[in-house]
Amino acid sequence: MSQPAEIVVEQLTKAYGKFLAVDNISFAVPKGMVVGFLGPNGAGKTTTIRMLTCFMPPTSGTARVGGFDVFHDSLKVRKNLGYLPENAPLYLEMRVAEYLHFRGRLRGMDRGSIKKRIDEVTELCWLSDRKRWPISKLSKGYRQRLGIADALLHNPPVLVLDEPTVGLDPSQIRETRKLIANLAGLHTVLLSTHILSEVELVCRKVIIIGRGKILAQGSPEELKQQCAQRGSGARLVLELRGPADQIRTALAALPGIEQARIISDNAVCAVELSGKLDGAMREQIAAMVQQRGWALREMRSAGASLEEFFVQITDPGAAAAA
Ligand SMILES: Nc1ncnc2c1ncn2[C@@H]1O[C@H](COP(=O)(O)OP(=O)(O)O)[C@@H](O)[C@H]1O
Ligand SMILES: [Mg+2]
Structure with missing residues (x-):
């Protein structure tokens, strides 16, 4: 892909005392792409985002947004960037359009362009019929859309959304996802989340972070391939007739099989295997099963x-114990 990157992070680090909340990370977000920034709670997503959005200086390393350095050119970065914070504060007593107007004025936009943009962003974020509503009367899903509309108000090329679906119900989550997918192409989006299905559905590229470090990055397909190549994550499911206990024990005893798990045990027993599952192993399994008369x-x-990959790389301890 020859598109220039719109966000470039190089060896970025944030230390709180001796603790490295973000530890020497580098990544790029290509122009016009929705990129997922995925990691469990405490991974360092918000800390990274707060440096990208000029709310906090890096301890070391650099980040550029639209070519501008977050530290040396923060005004230009803010102009190029819309930010939905983790817990976007809203003024509950204000009405939707009034709030957006206020936010536009804060950003130095003139009245005429604010009015025009309010129409555009409320339309884009499916808020047109709520413009006159007090924010206090909006559901959590609508409030989140208002947060996104606010981030879009000055029409920045880059959007950074920190966990935009936290606290929403499943249908609100689906709508927010659709909204974000619609922004692709119009805007470059960095979307932080701890929910895997979110990135699989809307992101062309995923950056996985854990304990302050980048653990993997690539398209969802590339990550799945990496997962399969490690031989971990791939599964073999057998359906056979025979006593479940004996089947499980015999399969688990084959060298190279990490785990044999009975999935169902009715008339036919279904067992799921993980471990080294190459062609030779399959032949060995078939021969063994036949010899036993199953x-x-x-x-x-x-x-x-x-999901398996995500759990394994972000929490090696849990994967080993599983
Ligand atoms: N102001 C702070 N002082 C000390 N530690 C912090 C501070 N802010 C965040 N942390 C720690 O940094 C780590 C990363 O936090 P954060 O970036 O909020 O993670 P995420 O957004 O991925 O859940 C966590 O262990 C958190 O406790
Ligand atoms: Mg966070």
Whole structure:
């Protein structure tokens, strides 16, 4: 991809005393793309975002937005960037349009362009019919859209959204996702989340962060491939007729099999295997099953899941214990 990157982070670090909340991270967000910034709670997402949005200086390293340095050119960065903070504060007593007007004035926009942009962003964020509503009467989903409308008001090329779906119900989450997907192309979006399905659905690129470090980055497909190549995450499901206990024990005893798990045990027993599952192993399994006299009905691969990968790389301890 030859598109220039709109956000460039190089060796960025934030220390709180001796603790490195963000530890020497580098990544780029290509122009016009929605990129997911994924990591468990406490990973360092908000800290990174606060440096990108000029709310906090880095301890070391650099970040540029639209070519401008967040430290040396913060005014220009802010002009180029819309930011939805983690817990966007809203003035509950204000009405939607009134609030947006106030926010536009704060950003130095003139009245005429504010009025025009309020129409545009409320339309874009499905708020047109709520313009006169007091914010206190809006549901959490509508408030979040208002936060996004606010971030878009000065029409910045870059949008940074910190956990935009936290606290929303499933249908509100779907709508917010759709809204974000619609922004792709018009804006470059960095979307932070701890929810994996969110990035799989809307992001072309995912950056995974854990304990302040970048653990992996790539398209969801590339990450799934990495996961399969590690031999971890790939699964083999067997359906066979025989006593579940004995089947499980025999399969688990094969060298190279990490785990054998009974999925169902009715007339036919279904068992899921993980570990080294190459062609030789499959032949060995088939031979063993036949020798035991268990009728083999099916042997199929279950794809590597991104979820597995995410859990493994962000929490190696939990994966080992599983
Ligand atoms: N002001 C602060 N002082 C000390 N530690 C902090 C401060 N802010 C955040 N942290 C710590 O930095 C780590 C990263 O936090 P944060 O960036 O908020 O993570 P995330 O947004 O990924 O959940 C956490 O361990 C958090 O406790
Ligand atoms: Mg956070």
